[in-house]
Amino acid sequence: MIAHCPGCGYSIMWRQSVYSHVASSAACLLIIFKSNQLNIHFCYVINKFCLLEMPNGKKSNKRRHEQISEPEKQTVLKQTKRVVTKTFTSQIDLAQENDSFKENDSDCCCSSSEKKVDFVQLEMKLVVQKFGPLSKAKALKLVTPYFNDPGQDKIIKSNMFIGAHVSVKGGVDNAIENIQKLNGRAVAMFLRSQRQWNAKPLTDAVATNFRTLCEKYNFKSHQILPHGIYLMNCGSPDAKLRKQSADCLLSDFQRCEKLGITMLNFHPGSSTGKTPIDSSIKHIAEAVNLVLSKTKGVTAVLENMCRQGYTIGGDFHELRSIIDLVDDKSRVGVCLDTCHAFAAGYDLSNEDGYNSMMNEFESIIGIKYLKGLHLNDSKGECNSHLDRHEHIGFGHIGLDGFRRIMNDKRFCNIPMVLETPPDDGVLYENEIRLLYNLIE
Ligand SMILES: [Zn+2]
Numbered sequence: 205m206i207a208h209c210p211g212c213g214y215s216i217m218w219r220q221s222v223y224s225h226v227a228s229s230a231a232c233l234l235i236i237f238k239s240n241q242l243n244i245h246f247c248y249v250i251n252k253f254c255l256l257e258m259p260n261g262k263k264s265n266k267r268r269h270e271q272i273s274e275p276e277k278q279t280v281l282k283q284t285k286r287v288v289t290k291t292f293t294s295q296i297d298l299a300q301e302n303d304s305f306k307e308n309d310s311d312c313c314c315s316s317s318e319k320k321v322d323f324v325q326l327e328m329k330l331v332v333q334k335f336g337p338l339s340k341a342k343a344l345k346l347v348t349p350y351f352n353d354p355g356q357d358k359i360i361k362s363n364m365f366i367g368a369h370v371s372v373k374g375g376v377d378n379a380i381e382n383i384q385k386l387n388g389r390a391v392a393m394f395l396r397s398q399r400q401w402n403a404k405p406l407t408d409a410v411a412t413n414f415r416t417l418c419e420k421y422n423f424k425s426h427q428i429l430p431h432g433i434y435l436m437n438c439g440s441p442d443a444k445l446r447k448q449s450a451d452c453l454l455s456d457f458q459r460c461e462k463l464g465i466t467m468l469n470f471h472p473g474s475s476t477g478k479t480p481i482d483s484s485i486k487h488i489a490e491a492v493n494l495v496l497s498k499t500k501g502v503t504a505v506l507e508n509m510c511r512q513g514y515t516i517g518g519d520f521h522e523l524r525s526i527i528d529l530v531d532d533k534s535r536v537g538v539c540l541d542t543c544h545a546f547a548a549g550y551d552l553s554n555e556d557g558y559n560s561m562m563n564e565f566e567s568i569i570g571i572k573y574l575k576g577l578h579l580n581d582s583k584g585e586c587n588s589h590l591d592r593h594e595h596i597g598f599g600h601i602g603l604d605g606f607r608r609i610m611n612d613k614r615f616c617n618i619p620m621v622l623e624t625p626p627d628d629g630v631l632y633e634n635e636i637r638l639l640y641n642l643i644e
């Protein structure tokens with residue numbers, strides 16, 4: 205069985221009880237071990253941008269990498285195998301893996317590249333994840349009762365606006381009917397193809413139809429939060445990429461103007477480790493100031509991140525610093541992503557963790573800047589720094605975590621959008637019903 209590393213696209217070999225993967229030409233190093241008995245995956249991620257993907261055929265967006273040299277990879281691989289073997293020998297069935305595990309065990313790992321390897325090792329972390337039909341089935345049992353229709357009344361009368369990120373295949377105007385079909389009351393979408401810089405121009409006909417449909421289905425501006433594409437990095441040390449990102453952001457803002465949309469959400473950016481965080485933050489604010497000065501009526505909504513790699517925005521202080529540098533404070537805000545907050549270290553599965561996130565949001569950023577919410581459970585554990593969205597109730601945040609959120613009045617009247625993995629059996633419409641049912 206072959207899986208693909210979403211970091212570099214490299215194939216991951218499936219052998220009896222162990223997945224192992226070392227990207228050879230690209231830069232990422234991902235080593236995955238699976239215990240059949242426990243249905244648990246042990247994954248060493250030795251790269252900031254590389255994530256684990258299970259062999260269920262699901263694809264992720266590719267990410268960029270830091271280059272790790274071949275000798276470094278080999279040395280880290282040896283060391284990792286040694287640690288894993290030592291730590292989990294009792295739990296992992298290694299019996300049939302003699303060849304892949306023991307071949308280098310006696311080799312000394314000290315080499316000329318030792319210093320660099322130390323640096324790479326700093327990035328090495330062990331991620332233990334539970335997967336498999338058992339835990340899925342358990343989660344399903346837990347959440348299914350909440351899939352019942354909460355009743356149109358509850359949905360229509362609520363000032364909690366829950367919806368999902370939907371496809372815009374065939375035109376941005378399709379987003380409104382797509383979310384209508386799911387019975388959602390908030391919507392997110394990309395305003396262009398998310399995989400390429402160039403975008404087809406937004407025609408007058410599409411824009412007019414979008415506005416007509418919003419009117420028809422009573423979608424107001426506080427229920428719509430489009431998402432900027434992931435290629436953008438307004439905080440990049442590379443001036444060319446920065447310019448390209450700012451241009452892309454500006455064009456999305458102009459699309460918003462034309463569509464009558466008042467907010468655009470995007471990931472702040474990344475320093476890529478090649479520039480100090482402060483300078484990256486300055487660049488992001490410059491991009492925001494530029495697009496705000498050239499457009500009217502659209503607010504820039506920065507998303508909190510999960511502290512993965514060099515991304516900016518996992519620490520609320522970073523978001524605050526960007527806001528501080530934005531000239532027009534009335535047109536900047538924050539969208540809180542629950543999965544990112546959890547992965548960044550706020551344990552939303554319990555009340556203390558939730559309160560500490562909200563209190564810090566209030567004291568560091570200010571609740572008036574809260575413009576939207578991304579509702580995602582997390583595949584990774586708290587503080588894992590992994591951006592791995594999971595269906596509501598299936599991940600480590602859990603149902604109670606979301607019950608707390610659904611009953612917090614601070615989230616009234618802002619768009620709350622699901623970004624859970626689409627098309628794998630748990631439908632958005634079920635999740636929307638589930639969330640409405642959690643409102644007490
Ligand atoms: Zn998000």
Ligand SMILES: [Zn+2]
Binds near residue numbers: 593
């Ligand atoms: Zn995410």
